[in-house]
Amino acid sequence: MKRTLVVTALLAASLTGCQENPVSGRKQLVLVSEEQAQASSAQAYASTLSEAEKKGKLSRDAALNNRVKRITDRLIAEARLMYPPSRDWKWSVAVIDEPTLNAWCMPGGKMAIYTGIVNKLNLNDDEIAQIMGHEISHALLGHGRERMSRAMAMQGGLMLGSIVAGQDLSALGAVADIALTLPNSRAGESEADRYGIELAARAGYDPRAAVRLWEKMGAASGNSPPQFLSTHPAPDNRIQALNALVPKMMPIYEKARS
Numbered sequence: 001m002k003r004t005l006v007v008t009a010l011l012a013a014s015l016t017g018c019q020e021n022p023v024s025g026r027k028q029l030v031l032v033s034e035e036q037a038q039a040s041s042a043q044a045y046a047s048t049l050s051e052a053e054k055k056g057k058l059s060r061d062a063a064l065n066n067r068v069k070r071i072t073d074r075l076i077a078e079a080r081l082m083y084p085p086s087r088d089w090k091w092s093v094a095v096i097d098e099p100t101l102n103a104w105c106m107p108g109g110k111m112a113i114y115t116g117i118v119n120k121l122n123l124n125d126d127e128i129a130q131i132m133g134h135e136i137s138h139a140l141l142g143h144g145r146e147r148m149s150r151a152m153a154m155q156g157g158l159m160l161g162s163i164v165a166g167q168d169l170s171a172l173g174a175v176a177d178i179a180l181t182l183p184n185s186r187a188g189e190s191e192a193d194r195y196g197i198e199l200a201a202r203a204g205y206d207p208r209a210a211v212r213l214w215e216k217m218g219a220a221s222g223n224s225p226p227q228f229l230s231t232h233p234a235p236d237n238r239i240q241a242l243n244a245l246v247p248k249m250m251p252i253y254e255k256a257r258s
Contacts, residue, residue, distance in 0.1 A: 058094060117131065129200040
């Protein structure tokens with residue numbers, strides 16, 4: 001009976017949770033509501049900023065904070081046109097003073113960029129816009145909800161496998177992560193590249209900066225993990241894909257600039 005209930009629950013979740021993304025049109029497994037994702041993200045964001053504040057890691061560089069806000073404000077304006085429900089989001093951006101090469105945008109528009117990526121890569125405004133456009137696109141495309149849903153489905157799958165096998169299979173979590181999570185995550189990264197470069201172009205930022213950005217990232221990464229074991233496309237593959245997008249984005253950029 002227990003096995004039947006689990007099978008039924010997983011099948012029902014997979015059937016009812018598959019939705020078409022309104023931006024990309026791609027089918028996604030969505031078991032987490034937008035409200036749940038945003039509530040969870042808001043809590044995590046507040047906790048992250050509180051911890052950074054305690055450690056003195058929130059940037060006090062007024063010029064950098066103003067620069068980042070000016071860039072993200074332009075991106076947000078275009079994001080609201082690309083995905084109208086984001087007009088109701090409580091958008092926020094923080095600059096965290098840590099050396100890591102990172103930036104992110106949670107569901108609901110909670111963003112951060114780290115001083116390390118700006119300073120170590122000596123980024124100009126166009127390059128910052130490409131980073132934040134990419135991260136904002138993750139939120140617009142529902143990738144946070146998708147990751148949460150995938151994690152829930154994987155946990156359910158391991159529980160089901162344990163019941164069928166009559167033993168604990170939780171040690172297979174790493175294998176399940178490689179088999180199920182990473183391919184979709186790489187697809188998500190490529191999807192965010194595609195919509196991020198367009199978002200930045202619509203905001204008046206040079207699409208060619210996306211190529212320069214990932215050339216810098218590739219140089220800074222050095223010996224990166226093989227593509228199969230990375231959630232991000234290999235730098236060379238990413239640069240090639242972005243180069244192919246640049247000619248399509250230049251008219252959008254030139255129109256925005258004019």
